[in-house]
Amino acid sequence: MTIAARLKGAVADTRPLQEPHFRRLWLAGIVTMIGAQLTVVAVPAQIYADTGSSAYVGLTGVFGLVPLIVFGLYGGALADHFDRRTILMVSTTGLIVTSALFWLQSALGNTNVWLLLCLFSVQQAFFAVNQPTRSALLPKILPVHLLPAANSLQMTVFQAGAIAGPLVAGVMLPFTGFTWLYAIDTVTLFVTLYAVVLLPRLPVEGAGAKVPGLRSVWDGFAYLRHQPVLLMSFVVDLIAMVFAMPRALFPQIAHESFGGPSEGGIAFALLFAAIPAGAVIGGIFSGWVSRAEAQGRVVMWCIAVWALGITLFGLTVALANHAVDGRTTALLLGLGVLFMMIAGAADVASAAIRMSMLQAAADDNVRGRLQGVFTVVVAGGPRVADVLHGGAAAVVGTAIATTGGGLLNLIGIALCALLVPSFVAYRVNRSDAPAAASADEGAK
Incomplete structure (x- = not known):
């Protein structure tokens, strides 16, 4: 095999972009994601500018999470009933x-x-309905074997936006104020609306006759009870995010361990950018994800790499706490960022495969609800981690809290592998029709 062929196989699989509907949604997502991140930055910045209180800024967590949970779950039920x-x-x-x-x-x-x-709360409610619907429709416009590649492409755009958006907002805010940031977000959303209007009708196969209520949401959870593989796809992600997502400690670590100023600085920025940057690089070189057949095993290994990366980052924090000169501290900061970038690259692969498992193995009339649960887990896990890591660091310090969380993550997924071997054994066949059949069998 030539070097060119190997490189082609290593970079992201772009075959899903040959499908016009997916291509339009993906391209629109690039524009819209940056605009959305401008608002993500502008809202807390405006609240702080108006009040001078971080306590009010902290309320965005409550006002954002509650509608995300409620409408993420109910929005999934709507997506399993209406076009x-x-x-x-x-x-x-x-x-x-x-x-x-x-x-x-x-x-x-x-x-x-x-x-x-x-x-902000109303906006998050609409977002919570939109996201599971977007994910649930992919199996209707793409063949099963392209779902991992499609999810990887979408997540790469999301992570790139998470880096580019705040940078653009940081540059613009001193010159334009908040008004222009909100205006740009508004305009970019019309690009997505255009891509959505061009979609074909997407009715749900086997949808019920009644408008969904709370019972419909509960039926989605009941469906998971009999699908151990799909249920474990949520459990392993919760374990990874709750135990090994130390982002709440980044401000303290940047200041106390790496010598940054208390109000931010380079170390602070590098720590926050490391995981998304790693995810973008992982997405760019995600060609292997489309070829992975032993998806359950790959997910477990990816989460193990994530946990190991966070554990090693915790060790660099411990060493930095005892560093005797600035050069050593800078070297340890670079190592810590590298370990978190590796963790981010593993996480994006795990997320792409887990979402593909949900899309391929679930019945069409529950896909929306399962994607709603996925949205809640992805958003809620890190917020639980913020509380747990903050409390743990207050007792044992940031280094032990971070390292211990990574080790607990490794122990947790090892237990999952022992208790639910069917998840580790989950495979797909990379030919079109057999892929769907194999997915259905593995899920049950």
């Missing part, structure tokens, strides 16, 4: 309207923090 194109059109329009309202309140000079928080 998914219609759900996307309504939720995308809702995102446009809320972004426009953010722009309007800023343009009018609003300083009422509760208005901002309520707008």
